[in-house]
Amino acid sequence: MKIxxxxxxxxxxxxxxxxxxxxxxxxVYDAVEGGADRAIGLIGDRLKTLEEVGLIEDAxxxxxxxxxxxxxxxxxVDAAYIQESVFETVEQKRQIxxxxxxxxGPETLIGSSSSGIPASAFTDHVGCRERCLIAxxxxxxxxxxxxxxxxxxxxxxxxxxRVRALMESVGQEPVELTREIEGFALNRLQGLLLAEAWKxxxxxxxxxxxxxxxxxxxxxxxxxxxxxxxxxxLNAPGGVADYARRFRTMYxxxxxxxxxxxxxxxxxxxxxxxxRRVALPADRLAERSAxxxxxxxxxMAHKRSSQDPAAG
Amino acid sequence: MKIxxxxxxxxxxxxxxxxxxxxxxxxVYDAVEGGADRAIGLIGDRLKTLEEVGLIEDAxxxxxxxxxxxxxxxxxVDAAYIQESVFETVEQKRQIxxxxxxxxGPETLIGSSSSGIPASAFTDHVGCRERCLIAxxxxxxxxxxxxxxxxxxxxxxxxxxRVRALMESVGQEPVELTREIEGFALNRLQGLLLAEAWKxxxxxxxxxxxxxxxxxxxxxxxxxxxxxxxxxxLNAPGGVADYARRFRTMYxxxxxxxxxxxxxxxxxxxxxxxxRRVALPADRLAERSAxxxxxxxxxMAHKRSSQDPAAG
Numbered sequence: 001m002k003i004x005x006x007x008x009x010x011x012x013x014x015x016x017x018x019x020x021x022x023x024x025x026x027x028v029y030d031a032v033e034g035g036a037d038r039a040i041g042l043i044g045d046r047l048k049t050l051e052e053v054g055l056i057e058d059a060x061x062x063x064x065x066x067x068x069x070x071x072x073x074x075x076x077v078d079a080a081y082i083q084e085s086v087f088e089t090v091e092q093k094r095q096i097x098x099x100x101x102x103x104x105g106p107e108t109l110i111g112s113s114s115s116g117i118p119a120s121a122f123t124d125h126v127g128c129r130e131r132c133l134i135a136x137x138x139x140x141x142x143x144x145x146x147x148x149x150x151x152x153x154x155x156x157x158x159x160x161x162r163v164r165a166l167m168e169s170v171g172q173e174p175v176e177l178t179r180e181i182e183g184f185a186l187n188r189l190q191g192l193l194l195a196e197a198w199k200x201x202x203x204x205x206x207x208x209x210x211x212x213x214x215x216x217x218x219x220x221x222x223x224x225x226x227x228x229x230x231x232x233x234l235n236a237p238g239g240v241a242d243y244a245r246r247f248r249t250m251y252x253x254x255x256x257x258x259x260x261x262x263x264x265x266x267x268x269x270x271x272x273x274x275x276r277r278v279a280l281p282a283d284r285l286a287e288r289s290a291x292x293x294x295x296x297x298x299x300m301a302h303k304r305s306s307q308d309p310a311a312g
Numbered sequence: 313m314k315i316x317x318x319x320x321x322x323x324x325x326x327x328x329x330x331x332x333x334x335x336x337x338x339x340v341y342d343a344v345e346g347g348a349d350r351a352i353g354l355i356g357d358r359l360k361t362l363e364e365v366g367l368i369e370d371a372x373x374x375x376x377x378x379x380x381x382x383x384x385x386x387x388x389v390d391a392a393y394i395q396e397s398v399f400e401t402v403e404q405k406r407q408i409x410x411x412x413x414x415x416x417g418p419e420t421l422i423g424s425s426s427s428g429i430p431a432s433a434f435t436d437h438v439g440c441r442e443r444c445l446i447a448x449x450x451x452x453x454x455x456x457x458x459x460x461x462x463x464x465x466x467x468x469x470x471x472x473x474r475v476r477a478l479m480e481s482v483g484q485e486p487v488e489l490t491r492e493i494e495g496f497a498l499n500r501l502q503g504l505l506l507a508e509a510w511k512x513x514x515x516x517x518x519x520x521x522x523x524x525x526x527x528x529x530x531x532x533x534x535x536x537x538x539x540x541x542x543x544x545x546l547n548a549p550g551g552v553a554d555y556a557r558r559f560r561t562m563y564x565x566x567x568x569x570x571x572x573x574x575x576x577x578x579x580x581x582x583x584x585x586x587x588r589r590v591a592l593p594a595d596r597l598a599e600r601s602a603x604x605x606x607x608x609x610x611x612m613a614h615k616r617s618s619q620d621p622a623a624g
Contacts, residue, residue: 053609055616116562138530139547143608146530173529175522183566185518186526190540191566192508195574196501197540201587202580206497208587210487212539214498217485218450218458220539223532225615227524228502228509235451250428254495254503259571262507268514275513275520295618296455297365302614303537304367306607 004029004079006072006096007086008039011113014140015083016043020065021056021142022170027067029075031086036068050142073103081166083135085113093122101126109163111135111149115187118180119152130156135163135174136184145173148184192260199258225295233276234289241273316341316391318384318408319398320351323425326452327395328355332377333368333454334482339379341387343398348380362454385415393478395447397425405434413438421475423447423461427499430492431464442468447475447486448496457485460496501540508570537607545588546601553585 003019005012008030016026016039028043030036043066047059056062069075076082082104086096093114100110110132112119123132134150141147147167151160160176167174177185200206206214222231229240236243248264255262280288315331317324320342328338328351340355342348355378359371368374381387388394394416398408405426412422422444424431435444446462453459459479463472472488479486489497512518518526534543541552548555560576567574592600 050609053606054613055609140605143605143612144530144533146526148526173525175518175526175529177517179517181515181517182569183562185512185523186530187562188512188566189505189508189523189526190531191563192504192570192572193501194540194544194563195567195572196504198574198576198580198584200497200500201584202575203493205489205491205493206487208541208584209591211497211501212541213485213487214458214460214501215535215539216537216542217487218456218498219502220532220535220537221456223527224536224611225528225532225618227527227532228506229520229524230528232506250495250499251503251506254500255507257494258504259573260504260507261571262510263514264510268510272510272513272520279521293452293455294365297362297367298618299536299614300455301366302611306537306610 001025001081002027002079004069004075004082006030006075006082006084006100007113008036009085009087010042011137011139011141012083012085013039013042013046014142015085015113015137016066017046017050017062017140017142018170018172019083020047020062021050023065024170025065025067027069027075027079029069029072031072040066040068046140046142072099076100076104076108078105079108081163082108082110083113084110088114088117090117090121093117094125097122097126097132101128104128104131109133109159109166111163113137116183118150119155120180123152123154129154131159133159133163134184135167136186137172138186141172145171146186147172147174148177148186149174150177150180150184152180196258221296221299222292224299226292229272229276230280230288233280234285234292237285239273239282239285240276241269244269244272313337313392314339314390316381316387316394318342318387318394318396318412319425320348321397321399322354323449323451323453324395324397325351325354325358326454327397327425327449328378329358329362329374329452329454330482330484331395332374333359333362335377336482337377337379339381339387339391341381341384343384352378352380358452358454384411388412388416388420390417391420393475394420394422395425396422400426400429402429402433405429406437409434409438409444413440416440416443419443421445421471421478423475425449428495430462431467432492435464435466441466443471445471445475446496447479448498449484450498453484457483458498459484459486460489460498461486462489462492462496464492504572511570533608533611534604536611538604541584541588542592542600545592546597546604549597551585551594551597552588553581556581556584 001024005016005028019026028036050056051059123129133155136148138144164174232243233240252262313336317328317340331338340348356375362368363371435441445467448460450456476486544555545552564574
């Protein structure tokens with residue numbers, strides 16, 4: 001498959017690694033003179049490092065699949081997918097999407113790496129807008145697999161489905177938002193936790209260092225292999241609905257103390273329970289808890305064996 | 313050192329493992345007939361599993377250090393530290409602390425595993441209250457090292473210092489709150505993230521499964537070895553203050569949409585920056601970023617090698 005990477009800074013270069021690693025041919029374009037050439041060097045170095053730590057088998061072969069495009073049109077010709085990663089201002093996004101619209105093929109899909117600006121702000125004016133969406137990575141995407149897919153109001157459902165399938169096929173872990181929302185999902189989840197972290201420091205309750213340790217030696221361990229819903233699903237004998245009813249009052253007080261209306265009413269609890277029971281039937285909760293403990297043990301053994309020099 | 317574990321359910325049993333693993337003699341007491349004996353069996357099984365996965369060297373020797381106490385007085389005689397883990401109601405906590413007060417030695421410190429009830433609610437009436445505090449674990453503490461230390465208003469500073477030193481000496485990672493607050497720190501941080509997770513589902517923005525993946529394939533990876541402050545400190549060229557100024561508007565909008573006043577004013581940003589620069593001087597940000605990438609690579613290699621059967 002032919003992939004175009006448009007905008008060859010840190011994010012674009014990292015995307016090139018994702019696609020080349022998966023066996024695709026990647027054309028890299030950057031409007032800045034020499035930008036794509038510099039990216040090729042960076043990509044080669046990072047591929048080598050990935051090979052050294054055993055995360056890819058053949059860095060040289062992957063590097064061979066990445067080429068510098070002579071022009072934007074050259075980059076996107078015959079491309080099945082374009083990953084746009086230009087500098088994040090509305091104006092620059094609007095310009096590049098207009099330029100892409102002039103040269104893009106009739107079937108090509110376009111994902112933007114935008115971390116905050118929604119696609120509706122810069123694809124309203126282009127003919128190919130049904131084939132555009134946000135594909136927001138966490139940097140660097142060749143190490144952190146999640147990709148947020150966020151459609152504009154005019155993005156076709158098929159566009160989301162096909163980009164999801166593409167991302168899965170190259171080893172990423174796509175997640176879908178049904179519509180645009182400020183900060184998408186990942187930065188919203190991070191944002192509310194950060195808000196509380198900063199308030200604990202502002203109120204003199206806890207030091208920055210101890211807040212960090214509360215996460216890195218506590219909350220973050222389970223969250224590195226299962227999400228917050230599965231975590232609480234396994235933390236009460238009857239699963240997530242049982243957990244929500246046991247701890248609703250505590251969480252209402254916590255959330256309320258910062259102005260948040262928790263809203264865990266019975267209908268919402270039933271809906272979360274329904275979705276979790278599709279993923280994991282109630283009669284497998286105990287088995288999954290044992291799996292969680294094995295994963296935690298393996299993670300702790302891994303952390304013990306990893307180099308962890310003091311930060312200071 | 314002699315340690316007493318009072319209340320021998322899942323939490324108390326797990327604490328016994330922590331102390332016995334570190335070489336201490338542990339006396340286990342449970343008010344329920346046969347409760348401590350059942351705990352000994354559970355402790356032996358778990359120690360064996362820890363030995364199998366290489367997390368301890370000699371399960372049998374550790375198991376030998378745990379004994380059933382004949383009475384509460386027998387459990388705490390000569391104990392340097394008592395970890396209380398009885399059922400979490402104010403009434404039961406008040407009763408056990410009154411009973412402990414009657415038999416505790418003059419130097420013994422007492423930590424309560426309470427996950428939500430503050431120590432001021434159940435130690436106001438006891439003579440030894442200066443030596444009492446919350447030592448809240450995440451279950452199971454032999455796998456998740458963080459311990460929240462929360463003093464009551466009358467807890468002596470020396471009590472906090474000595475329990476912190478004890479917890480560090482047995483391999484836990486204690487964090488300190490300067491005063492009581494609803495939910496302490498860990499459940500507050502989890503609670504605000506959970507509040508947002510549930511709202512994304514309630515608003516039909518994202519499925520439970522995709523929220524979980526946003527964390528387990530995204531946010532949770534870095535958080536398993538560094539906290540939220542260090543994460544953002546390394547996510548802008550100029551460190552955490554640079555990050556806060558770049559993204560303050562986005563996070564204000566996110567937090568504000570849920571009713572939270574973010575409050576990242578210049579004075580607070582300066583204070584967080586000051587604390588981070590003590591931990592990591594500015595001229596070492598780049599080196600630490602390279603460390604983060606190596607840790608991420610090692611984590612991804614670890615995850616790839618771990619068994620991860622589908623949940624459903």
